[in-house]
Amino acid sequence: MDLVSQCVPPLCSCMQSFVTGQDISYVFCTKEKIDDLKNTMEQLLAKRNDIKRVLEDPQNEGKLLGNEVQLWLRNVGEKGNKVEQLFEEYGKGNCVAGSCSINCFLRYKTGRNAFKLKEEITQLTTKQFEIKFIDIPPPRPVSESYKTVGKKISSNLDIASSYLADEAVGMIGIWGMGGVGKTALLKKIKQSLSGDANMGFDHVLFIEASKGIQVEELRKQIAERLNLESSYGKEGIFNDLKISNFVLLLDNIWEEVDLINLGIPHPYSNNNSTNRYKHKVIFTTRSEDVCAKMGAREKIIKVECLEPNEAWDLFKDNVNLDVIESNEKFKEIAWQVMEKCGGLPLALKVVGKAMSNKKSVEDWKFILNTIKNSGISKVQGVEESLLRILKFSYDYLPRNIQECFLYASILGWLRKDDLLELWMGLGLIGDFVNLQQAYGKARHIFKNLEESCLFYSSDDDYVRLNDVIYEMAVWIASNCGMNMNEWIVEKYDLFPNEIPSINADNWIFANRVIMSGKVELWPIWSHQCPDLLCLMIKKNSSFKNIPEGFFRQMPNLTYLDLQRTDIKELPKDIKHLVNLQYLNISGTKISSLPKELVYLKKLQYLICRDLKGLGKVEEDLMSRLQKLKVIDIFPSGWVDSEELKKLKKHNTIKGIGMRVVSKEVLQQLSCFPTTRLWLYNLDIISLSFDTLSCKSHGFFQQLNIESCPQLKELVMNGSRSHLNELDISNVEKLQNIIWTDLSPPEFFHVLKDLFISGCNLDNLAWVLHLPCLSFLHIEDCAKIETLFNIEAREIQQQEVSEHCLIFPTLEFLFITGLRKLVSISNFAWDFPRLASLTVLGCPNLKELPFKGATDNNQRMIDIQCERKWWESLEWDDATIPSHLQPFFVWVKEQNKGKRR
Incomplete structure (x- = not known):
């Protein structure tokens, strides 16, 4: 029996209708239909790219695309998504040949959908239209119906009123992110000055500035508020206001405004004729820098997002309250939607209004699922009224900082140092003489973005941003929703129930692909990815092997990050990445670098950090890469002194991190700008800090000294270091740390992690005042009886000075294996930020150096210890233990503490 007679009867049965020749072709020509669809889609994408090039023409910058082309591009994106879904279903292998009616029906369904999609795409490809642009209108101010609630606005209103009442204050700045309620606060101030409560002002002038507005238009608004002819020039306005008490409320400025050119007497003018009049200016802006330029450096009000309870009140004011209160399920869903708005008042209002006409639980669940899966911008009516207003903050950034913002936002929760490395590798920092200058440029970018309220830095040096700002970044990266394949970002939990597979057909025109978590990547792409510039596959334990041919698909790749994947080697075809500028394989299982590099x-x-088995790098590999700026093979990798001599001739190295295995290598490295060094088993008696890095261009961040049997002294000299981490272990003869040029707090002004183990140091008092120290671990130092022996003079200074805090930033303290330790300190202190204390193997320690005032501090401090030791402790103040939370660890006496 042939295949047709096998398949057609069951197919007819499934369809319950007559099967035509076209239907038969869907079953037996499925692959051909898929191939036809792929070719047709490529033609459509080629046309889209032609249009995209027109859009990116600099002469069209600042213009808005006409509605017809916007609609066409949106349809292209939708068709692309449908094609991707169809390819993914087909790629799962369900449409195999066979007599099973299910297989026949699946092939029929796939073939039919491919045929219909091809026809629809052909219509889009052949559609003719004219590309038109219109000027982008300025963002509309938040409407009068914008209701503000909560303690924050009342507090800010009180602050503004106090400034208005203060005769010495003339300029007041209100700043914050877009949509946070600055305009609402300014209108509240205007309202508070109405009627008899006008505080003696003859004129209260509310002027809407907005981005790009001309001086003439502002003058016209001022003249109208003063009931003057709109043609009045600046002299006429000035003459009218100089003999009046006025407050100018200037809303939404984007750069410094020349008040004199507007005709406004400057509030801080020295003109004697105006001294007896009250002249005040209050303005709102999204930039803290504008506040400084306007002269409001000290009198600044920052408007923050709302706390959850206040956000809930505002959300209820804009959604249908009767619906929420009719059912607990509505309230539960509404609360989750509210949380996704990130406390941003504009988002709460816009999303609330969009939901206000929905009255069924199913509708509300649909909106919640849409928000969870795709973000609040996908709720109907939200995109135009929310994201486009927020985007003006982004538009005002320089081009390179826009890119910095997008990467920082889309990757999310990165440390500042990681972001610096990312921006450098992408070429966004620009040229720099040394890493110190690069860090300075990065700090400028951080400051610029924080001043624009696009993100903020936390105390732990991580960068964070509002959820709605993240959605805006994703939306911008997709060309404002018109091209979802420019940036492809796939993030998955590390341990999902099912490992998703990625259909890479939509990567053909991708510029940047970012993937993290556990995800299957294969089978390998069967097509070129000529536009791919940046590829990040991170923290992916499923990524174990890179098949031959992988890198041939991306000839223009410039940035490749494969860190913390399970790959064991780089294939030979990495040599095809001739445009690659940045390579990061840190934390992988790679043990050698291929000569093809x-x-x-x-x-x-x-960047090859934390490759445990790396060892010596192949001869001449580094020195033949003549454009290398940063080499980081710390802590296991190293090169010999001859290779360093060759590298020195390049004169391009800005930073090098590696293991040091000989005195000759250590001597050569003194001429290089080192970043991280691991000194292992060196035959040296004394070590001077200023010999570890090039004096003029160094940016030394991490030093490990291990198993140096003859080392007796460490000399801290030279200029201030940038050291973040210092690790000294198994240096048994080390007895002395000598300070020459600077004191410990000045020398180690950014040191965060300190680990000392197996040394003969008997006093570590120099550690006490390190201003940034967060982690301290002292282990197996046999001579120490008092860990921090403080002189009486310093104790008195501590008692009288609030600026001389002991351990001002210490969060984690580990004290392990100090058999002779009797006292941690001869002086009790507060530990202002301590979160965890571990004490193990210190049998003679009977007291902890906490002040009795600890009972005023509501923080609980975790204590990791042995129960027997805890029960033997003596307390001068019985209230202290109530703020210490012991966690008992049962360890054998010979066990050491475990380093973090």
């Missing part, structure tokens, strides 16, 4: 002539950054 020498073909990467444009490589500037080679």
Whole structure:
């Protein structure tokens, strides 16, 4: 029996209708239908790219695309998504040949959908239209119906009123992110000055500035508020206001405004004729920098997002309250939606209004699922009224800082140092003489973005941003929703129930692909990815092997980050990445670098940290890469002194991190700008800090000294270091740390982590005042009886000075294996930020150096210890233990503490 007679009867049965020749072709020509669809889609994408090039023409910058082309581009995106879904279903292998009616029906369904999609795409491809642009209108101010609630606005209103009442204050700045309620606060101020409560002002002038507005238009508004002819020039306005008490409320300025050119007497003018009059200016802006330029450096009000309870009140004011209160399920869903708005008042209002006409639980669940899966911007009516207003903050940034913002936002929750490395590798920092200058440029970018309220830095040096700002970043990265394939970002939990597979067909025109978590990538792409510039596959334990041919698909790749994947080697075809400038394979299972790396002539950054088995790098590999700027093979990798001599001739190295295995290598490295060094088993008696890095261009961040049997002294000299981490272990003869040029707090002004183990140091009092120390671990130092022996003079200074805090930033303290330790300190202190204390193997320690005032501090401090030791402790103040939370650890006496 042939295949047709096998398949057609069951197919007819499934369809319950007559099967035509076209239907038969869907079953037996499925692959051909898929191939036809792929070719047709590529033609459509080619046309889209032609249009995209027109859009990116600099002469069209600042213009808004006409509605017809916007609709066409949106339809292209929708068709692309449908094609991707169809390819994914087909790629799962369900449409195999066979007599099973299910297989026949699946092939029929796939073939039919491919045929219909091809026809629809052909219509889009052949559609003719004219590309038109219109000027982008300025963002509309938040409407009068914008209701503000909560303690914050009342507090800010009180602050503004106090400034208005203060005769010495003339300029007041109100700043914050877009949509946070600055305009609402300014209108509240205006309202508070109405009627008899006008505080003696003859004129209260509310002027809407907005981005790009001309001086003439502002003058016209001022003249109208003063009931003057709109043609009045600045002299006429000035003459009218100089003999009046006025307050100018200037809303939504984007740069410094020349008040004199507007005709406004400057509030801080020295003109004697105006001294007896009250002249005040209050303005709102999204930039803290504008506040400074306007002269409001000290009198600034920052408007923050709302706390959850206040956000809930505002959300209820804009959604249908009767619906919420009719059912607990509505309230539960509404609360979750409210949380997704990130406390941003504009988002709460817009999303609330969009939901206000929905009256069924199913509708509300649909909106919640849409928000969870795609973000609040996908709720109907939200995109235009929310994201486009927020985007003006982004539009005002310089081009390179816009890119910095997008990467920082889309990757999310990165440390500042990681972001610096990312921006450098992408070429967004620009040229720099040394890493110190690069860090300075990065700090400027951080400051610019924080001043624009697009993100903020937390105390732990991580960068964070509002959820709605994240959605705006994703929306901008997709060309404002018109091209979802420019940035492809796939993030998954580390341990999902099912490992998703990625259909890479939509990567053909991708510029940037970012993937993290556990995800299957294969089978390998069967097509070129010529537009791919940046590829990040991070923290993916499923990524174990890179098949041959992988890198041939991306000839223009410039940035490759594979860190913390399970790959064991780089394939030989990495030599095809001739445009690669940045390569990061840190934390992988790679144990050697392939000689094919020498073909990467444009490589500037080679980051291979934490490769446990790396060892010596192949001879001449580094020195043949003549554009290398940063080499980081710390802590296991190293090169010999001859290779360092060759690298020195390049004169391009800005930073190098590696293991040091000989005195000759250590001597050579003194001429390099080192970043991280691990001194292992060196035959040295004394070590001077200023010999570890090039004096003029160094940016030394991490030093490990291990198993140096003859080392007796460590000399801290030279200029202030940038050291973040210092690790000294198994240096049994080390007895002395000598300070020459600077004191410990000045020398280690950014040191965060300190680990000392197996040394003969008997006093570590120099550690006490390190201003940034967060983690301290002292282990197996046999001579120590008092860990921090403080002189009486310093104790008195501590008692009288609030600026001389002991351990001002210490969060984690580990004291383990100090057999002779009797006292941690001869002086009790507060530990203002301590979160965890571990004490193990210290049998003679009977007291902890906490002040009795600890009972005023509501923080609980975790204590990791042995129960027997805890019960033997003596307390001068019985209230202290109530703020210490012991967690008992049962360890054998010979066990050491475990380093973090």
